[in-house]
Amino acid sequence: MHTMKSSTRVFSLCAAPALVLVLAGCASSGAGSASARPVLYPNATLNRVGDAQGRMEANACMSRAQASGLSPMQTTNEVGRRAGEGAAIAGVASAVGALITGRGGEGMLRAGAAGAAVGGSAGAVSGAFHNDKPNGVYRNFVQRCLSEKGFEVIGWN
Secondary structure (H helix, E strand, C coil): CCCHHHHHHHHHHHHHHHHHHHHHHCCCCCCCHHHHHEEEEECHHHHHHHHHHHHHHHHHHHHHHHHHEEEEECCHHHHHHHHHHEEEEEEEHHHHHHHCCCCCCHHHHHHHHHHHHHHHHHHHHHHHHHHHCCCCCHHHHHHHHHHHHCCCCCEEE
């Protein structure tokens, strides 16, 4: 029975980071995300050069914006900050709970560490969902670059 309990704990500790990455990937798509691409209006320029060339021009403008030091994502450390907050809150709450139930000493330390691990994972997931904010300056740069080439950006998707 003891082996099953510790193998479950090891699995939980290994699965948490993988779950964070999967959920972060799910959170990073759509028009309001930093991974969105410009949507071109089918004006005379796009009709003349075609969709494939329009995508290539958009890629070139996006690369030019990044070469100028701009990032598609606002640079915040939301994931790390929320993971730290979650770890601290859950760790303290678990340690206090162990004291209240009479599991002082080593039991309190184990409870605090387990709570911190769970809270850190939950905080990282929360941060991943809130971290993918588009950079307005980057988007304005790309839109102006495309406009100078005769394209019209009608949104981001």
